Structure formats: structure tokens, C-alpha cells
Amino acid sequence: MSEALGDPHSDALARPPATPRAHGEPVGEAVLRAEPADFQVDEIMVVEPEGEGEHLWLEIEKTDWNTEDVALWLARNAGLHRLSVGYSGLKDRRAVTRQWFSLHLPGKPDPEFQWPPGLRSLRAARHRRKLNRGTHRGNTFRLRLRELAADQDALAARLERIAAEGVPNYFGEQRFGRDGANWTRGRAWLLGGEAPRKRPLRNFWLSGVRSGLFNAVLAERVRRDVWHRLLDGDLLQPDGSRGLFSADDDHDAAARVAAGTVHPTAPLPGRMGMASSGACRQLEDTVLADHVALVEALADLGLDAERRATRLPVSALQWQCVGDTLELTFRLPTGAFATAVLAELLTTRVPSANRG
Template sequence: MSLPCAHGGPVAEATLKAIPADFQVFEVMHVQPEGDGEHLWLHIEKTGWNTEDVAMWLAKSAGVHRLSVGYSGLKDKHAITRQWFSLHLPGKADPAFSWPEGLRLCDSARHRRKLNRGTHRANAFVIRATRFSGERAAVEQRLQAIMAAGVPNYFGEQRFGRGAGNLVRGSEWLSGGEAPRKKSLRGLWLSAVRSDLFNRVLAERVTRGVWNQVLEGDLLQPEGSRGLFRADEDSDAGRRVAEAEVHPTAPLPGVPGMASSGPCRDLEQQVLAPFESVIEGLCREGVEEARRATRLPVRDLQWSWRQEREGEDCLELAFVLPTGAFATTVMAELIRSQDPTA
């Protein structure tokens, strides 16, 4: 599905992720290990490793069950990323790890609790767009617009699996087809389907120019919170949305919960009507409806220019996004990606 851009579409072409160093991600934690406890927290830099593969390696190397290993979020394989892991080691000394290629220990400390999913509050990105082709002035103007207004909070294509396979198989399953054979696939397929439905509603709001504006009947979400409130109950809602204090939301469908109303509800129902059987399947599986902000603020956005050895321009970006957000949705408003093998 081609998703409409909010700022007019890409203004330049460049190669993204030519090498892992071109895409770097660092967890921004709001909890730090205290220095004492049964859990060993490890801050690890990884290159060419999936997060789950690192967790499996840690469990095997430490001689513990996989469930004794915790982490906060999944990070890209084809990138340089730094994230925290934890090992439950009651009464045990810190293991003497022999780190393999692609893994490097940055820091370690003990803590009283296991590191659970969603513990970190944000991710900091450093992205290099190489083999740049375009006008610098146009790019910087677009970056100013992104810094001021944010971007639509789309789920990135990685949410849907290779070739959107998780989305295709999940949609078929929920419409009466074959169920996932592995329990681990269930969550991936459900997530892919709900993310696609959210993207479709958001795409319609972008097309109508109301992705960052209040619609009558909207449910709003305060910045940095998962709470919701009805826009119609706040006479100051328009100003608060304009100042990015709160954001409009769109549904992640499932068993009905707190619902929008009026024109907002009409828009959502119009977009989701063709997917009635899929949504009924989500309800049968007991998935509860949730809401997600339609706007993604891009914090601490900075950029610089340099030349590659071949004399080609390179654009380096740094910014911070909340957990659950995708850097690819930011780049889609700016850069049309070239094939790095071309």
C-alpha cells in the first residue's frame, strides 16, 4: 500500500543503509541499573544481529533459560544499535563472556528487576543518506517543516514482514483461513493486520489534511501518554492539538473499546468497512481495540552535510523518536531511497 506524504513527498534521492554504520539506533532509557540485585544488565552494541538472536546467545553463554533474559525492544539487524539486556542470575557470579563478532559490551551493572519490554522511553537515531542527489535548500526547507509539524505516525514496512508476508497470512487467517502453526507467529500476524488498518485510516486523514487537526468526535492523546480523552469535552482541544500538546488518534481495531464519534467515526468506518471480516477475526481472537496517535513529533532534529570520498554529498541526520515509532516514516517525507547495490 502506497502511503500519502503530508509534506508533499520526497525532495531528493539517496542511498539508505548502504552499510550498517549508515543506520544507528540507541535506546534512551528512563531506568538505570542500581548496581545491586539478582539481574545483570548488559548494554550491548550489536551489528548484524537480531535482538532475539542476541538474547538466545546470552542465555546459552550464561547457562540460563531463555526466559531468564530480558530486553526492552527489538532493534534492526542491518544497523549499528545499542540496547540493554538483562540476565537473571540469582546467587551466581557475572559470566565471563567471550564476545563474538558483531557484539560489543559497552557497560554492565546489577539491578533488582528484570528488564521488561517497553522499559525504554525513546530511541535516538543517526542516519546517513549517501549518494545524495537533490537540492540542499529543498531538503533543509523540508527538514524545517518536519521539525515544526512532525510527520504522520505510520507503521513502517518492517512491521509487516518480508514482502508483507505477515500481513497477507494474518489477513487470510482472520478471514477464515489457516491459523499460524507456531504460537510465536500469532502476535506477529495480529500486529501486522492491525498496523495496516491503522495506516489506512491515517492515510485517509493525511489525504484530507486532518492528520494533525481535530475532527469532531476525535479521541485525543496527550504527548508522552497512552491515555485518551474526547476532543468534544475540551473546549481548548484545537489549540492544544495545534501546539502538539495532544494528538489526534486512529484505531488499532479489535474488541470495541472507547470509540470515536461523529465525523471522525464516519471517516474510520468508511475506511474500515471493506475489512469487516478481518476485524471480526480480531474480535474472535480477543484482541482489544486500542488507539495510536496520528502525529509523530520528531525531537532534537539536527543535520549536517559532508562529502564522500567519491565527491558525492552525504546527508547525516540525528533525531529522537518515542518507542513504537519508525524512522523510515520520517525519511519517507524527505528521501526517495535508491537501491544500495545499484
């Protein structure tokens, strides 16, 4: 039942949309994040500091800290407003991650920090510009999965398929908060409920709702086995680019999609923006008919419509099994989730003490 036609608080719509797998059922199970070092992430930067300027760039290794808390700690201990601290992307908390931050220090010397447990400065250099969101090209992941129970041949075959075909580019559960709260509360707000009192919550809720709507469209493409295939009227995105073009304008579109040089996209709803057509538009309209009120509310708030690739290429994928431990290394583009890769491989569980 759609929000436009029925109960907007229906239990069927209260949870983030389900994300069916593209490559079949998991080939085994394992424990993820038994300790922070089991989940390591390094930013792949497009730009690195030049050595001079008003902004101090710091490459920081953080363990069991989330990115925003590091930014707040830096601002407080450098005597700066929070907005004077920049970073490129959000990183997992229960992990060891290495990422860059910038501090705006016009006419000021470099602060002398007394680093707390879990934070370590790796490099420091000046630059002329603030580090803005989305500056990095991607991330390298090094994962260790423990207590592995899987057939080795099936595991290797699935990993080879993932390396060759990629995986559906779902937003991971981190985007939706604990127990899907960002989707649940954001949806309730947009359908007439209580608004968030703090701006960061507003952003998290809006992001959670748009991500859920994208996942719903992608899930339908997975069910129809067209998440990595061309549909008439698709809007396509070149690999490694944010640009868009209509498949109808390119006679070689199907071959380019099959080769992986361009990818189909699905909507992050908002106002205006490029619109798909044909079979692609029909699929998207069918899915979003269950969420008409949400789509209209997002447009009314002034969010611009965007598109996101439906296929996630997994680069430089390597693996080895040591006893009952699987070690994985791979690269993903900016904005992608390692959990989307793992979901196509194994059923993972996180020790209850490490959730959140």
C-alpha cells in the first residue's frame, strides 16, 4: 500500500527497504569486527597538501573513534570553531582508519596536540585550501573475518565472480543508524511528524531516507537481474565520474555497460535533475509509487535530485585463508560500502559488545 493512497505508518514501510543479493545465497559465515584492527580503511586521496597555506592538513590514524568526534576534538583542542575543521569522508568507528583532516589556522602556528588514546598523527603539512567532502578518490579496505565456516572452493568461486562482475551498490546499514532509526525517524518527520531539533540529525535523517529510496529501486533491479545491465531510458555514469548521460544518446551504451566502463544509475530523489525514460522510468516509478509522499517532501525541502551507480566495481581484490580466518583486501570508490561486498559473500555477525 503506498503512502499516497494508504497508511503512511504501515509496518511494511517502517523498516529500511530489503536488499536482495545478486550472486546467490552466502557461501558461509564468519565473525566481523571482533576487534577494531579486523576492519582497516585507508583513504585514497586525489589531492595532497602542498606544504604552505592557511590550512594545516593532518593524516590521522583513529581507532574506535568516529570521524565527527575526531573533528570536534580537533576543533576544541585547537581553539577553533567546528566549521574550521574539514574532512573528506565519514569512516567507521569500530575500525582502524587512516584519513585526512584540515584545520583553518590563518596567521596561527601549528597546534601542539596531546593525542588521546585511539588517535595518532601520521603526517602534517600546510595547504592553501580546506579539505572538503568528497575530495578522496576511494578507500582501500583490509578486512579480517574470523571463525570462518565455508567451503573453500565455493568461497573462491564467489570471490572471483565478485571481482569480475562487482556487486549491487547498496547503501550499507551504517547509513540508516542503529535499528534503522535514520530511515524510521526521517520518514516519520517527512510525513508530518516531529522535526529533528539539531541540524546534524536533520542531515542524517534526510540522508537515511534518500538512501533507503535508492536501495528500494536498486533492489527491484536486482530482482529483475538488471542492476548491471542496460534498460531502455537508463541514465548512465562513466566509471570513476559523477557525470550523467542518457543511454538513448549512445548507440554503444549496452556494450559499454557490459564492459564496465559505464554503469546504470538509480535516483536519490529530490527536485528537478535529469530524468530517466522508457523501461527505466517505468521501473523507478513503480517502486517509488509506494513512497510518493516522501519524494514530494524531499523536493519541497529543496534537495536536488541526484543519481548513484547501481553497480559497484570491486578493484584489486585479494584474499587468503589462514586457518579459520579469511583476510580480504580491496578498493572501492568514494561513497561505497564494504558491507555491500561482504553481503554477497558471507553471513557475518558482529560480537554484541562491538555493535553500534
